[in-house]
Amino acid sequence: MKVLVVDDDAVHLLILKKIFEKSEDEVVLAHNGVEALELLERDTSFQIILTDIMMPEMDGVELLLKVKTSLRTMRIPVIGFTSGDVEFYRKKTQIPFDSLVPKPLDFWDLHELAKRKAIALMN
Numbered sequence: 001m002k003v004l005v006v007d008d009d010a011v012h013l014l015i016l017k018k019i020f021e022k023s024e025d026e027v028v029l030a031h032n033g034v035e036a037l038e039l040l041e042r043d044t045s046f047q048i049i050l051t052d053i054m055m056p057e058m059d060g061v062e063l064l065l066k067v068k069t070s071l072r073t074m075r076i077p078v079i080g081f082t083s084g085d086v087e088f089y090r091k092k093t094q095i096p097f098d099s100l101v102p103k104p105l106d107f108w109d110l111h112e113l114a115k116r117k118a119i120a121l122m123n
Helices: 008-020 035-043 060-068 087-090 107-122
Strands: 004-005 024-031 048-052 078-083 099-102
Touching: 004 008, 004 035, 008 024, 008 107, 024 035, 035 048, 035 060, 035 078, 048 060, 048 107, 060 078, 078 087, 078 107, 087 099
Parallel strands: 004 024, 004 048, 048 078, 078 099
Antiparallel strands: none
């Protein structure tokens, strides 16, 4: 599985990268939504996007909107995670995340959720 992980927290990026690599997934990292969109312009073969919500330059909500309104990327599942109020973000987003989970979170649980979402898309 090819995974795009977007977070401004270097520790979270490292942990998620290691977890997905253990199951032999290809992991690409971005530090904010702007970097993520630049990567998606060059490569739309990602099977899942995991994104933090609160980031500098472009947050996860704006990234979600751009991903889901582009014909090239709209089918890629997007899982959001936040230390903020999950219900607030569920109501705030014009287009819903495929999943939205609160932080702190168990990164292994996030890994399993991502696997389920990507497999569901393939079936």
